[in-house]
Amino acid sequence: MIYTVTFNPSIDYIVSLEDFGLGTVNRVTKDAKYPGGKGINVSRVLNNLGKKSKALGFIGGFTGDFIEEFLKKENIDTHFIKIYEDTRINVKVKSNEETEINGNGPHIDDESLERLFNKIKKIKEDDYLVLSGNIQNSLPRNMYSKIQSLLKDKRVKVIVDTTKEALISTLENKPFLIKPNIKELEEIFETNIETREDVISYGKKLVAMGAQNVIISMGKDGALLVNKDVILYGEAPKGESKNSVGAGDSLVAGFIYGYGKNKNLLDGFKWGIACGSATAFSMDLCERPLVEKLLKEIKILTL
Numbered sequence: 363m364i365y366t367v368t369f370n371p372s373i374d375y376i377v378s379l380e381d382f383g384l385g386t387v388n389r390v391t392k393d394a395k396y397p398g399g400k401g402i403n404v405s406r407v408l409n410n411l412g413k414k415s416k417a418l419g420f421i422g423g424f425t426g427d428f429i430e431e432f433l434k435k436e437n438i439d440t441h442f443i444k445i446y447e448d449t450r451i452n453v454k455v456k457s458n459e460e461t462e463i464n465g466n467g468p469h470i471d472d473e474s475l476e477r478l479f480n481k482i483k484k485i486k487e488d489d490y491l492v493l494s495g496n497i498q499n500s501l502p503r504n505m506y507s508k509i510q511s512l513l514k515d516k517r518v519k520v521i522v523d524t525t526k527e528a529l530i531s532t533l534e535n536k537p538f539l540i541k542p543n544i545k546e547l548e549e550i551f552e553t554n555i556e557t558r559e560d561v562i563s564y565g566k567k568l569v570a571m572g573a574q575n576v577i578i579s580m581g582k583d584g585a586l587l588v589n590k591d592v593i594l595y596g597e598a599p600k601g602e603s604k605n606s607v608g609a610g611d612s613l614v615a616g617f618i619y620g621y622g623k624n625k626n627l628l629d630g631f632k633w634g635i636a637c638g639s640a641t642a643f644s645m646d647l648c649e650r651p652l653v654e655k656l657l658k659e660i661k662i663l664t665l
């Protein structure tokens with residue numbers, strides 16, 4: 363079974379405008395609301411590919427209800443812990459450029475946390491666990507590392523997609539996969555990344571620090587996969603970008619789906635890039651027919 367954990371889900375309120383002006387009233391031409399948060403996006407893409415997962419995390423208030431009902435309608439298995447405060451709303455402005463405004467999110471009390479830990483302890487050998495997205499500021503930065511420790515005696519494949527200390531603290535427990543984008547890689551190493559060689563060299567450092575596999579996603583420039591044996595580069599297909607929100611989560615979902623078929627990294631990488639790009643070319647998260655079409659165009663090079 364694949365479990366996704368979203369500590370800080372959101373309603374993603376997506377607004378399209380002709381020109382976005384600061385300090386003035388902006389009128390939208392189109393808007394939409396989707397359940398968001400990185401783990402939830404992974405569960406939704408897996409579902410679109412025809413693969414079941416269980417979505418775990420914390421939701422609260424009317425915004426939390428919206429998310430749960432939306433996911434139930436899509437037939438996604440949810441096991442959320444209900445908390446007192448409202449789930450956040452993240453605003454995504456699509457105009458000449460994309461601008462995102464992400465909320466802080468609600469407080470998580472100790473009892474709710476304990477309830478999540480108890481669910482996670484039940485995860486079995488050979489299951490997958492996706493720990494994705496921001497953890498509320500009131501919680502310790504090593505929260506994902508603590509969760510890994512709950513499973514240390516089981517061979518669970520842990521996938522981590524988050525930022526800075528929260529990500530770094532998971533490396534000593536040897537996650538199966540981490541997926542920083544370039545900006546996140548720059549933040550981790552407090553540096554500017556200019557060339558593909560830079561990306562590879564920082565990817566190798568993350569492997570030396572404990573990650574079994576590192577996929578660095580690079581938007582329209584595709585992605586690099588680095589582990590102790592190989593360096594693979596996957597070119598992204600060309601197309602009109604409609605939405606980059608969730609492209610990285612789609613890559614993670616595609617990877618798990620493709621890898622899970624024959625435990626083959628190359629297949630995982632191809633499916634990952636196809637799903638990421640299919641989401642970039644869609645208004646919502648990717649659907650299987652476009653993913654299958656793009657899959658035929660993906661070229662992987664061994665560097």
Ligand SMILES: Nc1ncnc2c1ncn2[C@@H]1O[C@H](COP(=O)(O)OP(=O)(O)OP(=O)(O)O)[C@@H](O)[C@H]1O
Nearest residue numbers: 543579580581582584598603608609610638639642
């Ligand atoms: N404009 C684009 N054209 C083609 N493919 C794209 C484009 N943007 C993203 N992709 C695909 O999606 C993958 C993930 O994208 P990206 O690097 O933007 O992830 P991310 O920054 O983690 O996204 P997010 O945080 O919004 O989920 C890329 O590796 C690529 O395959």
Ligand SMILES: O=P(O)(O)OC[C@@]1(O)O[C@H](CO)[C@@H](O)[C@@H]1O
Nearest residue numbers: 372398399400452464495496608
């Ligand atoms: O604030 P976080 O947890 O870092 O990111 C949250 C978020 O931007 O990530 C998803 C896209 O990856 C969106 O659905 C959601 O709004």
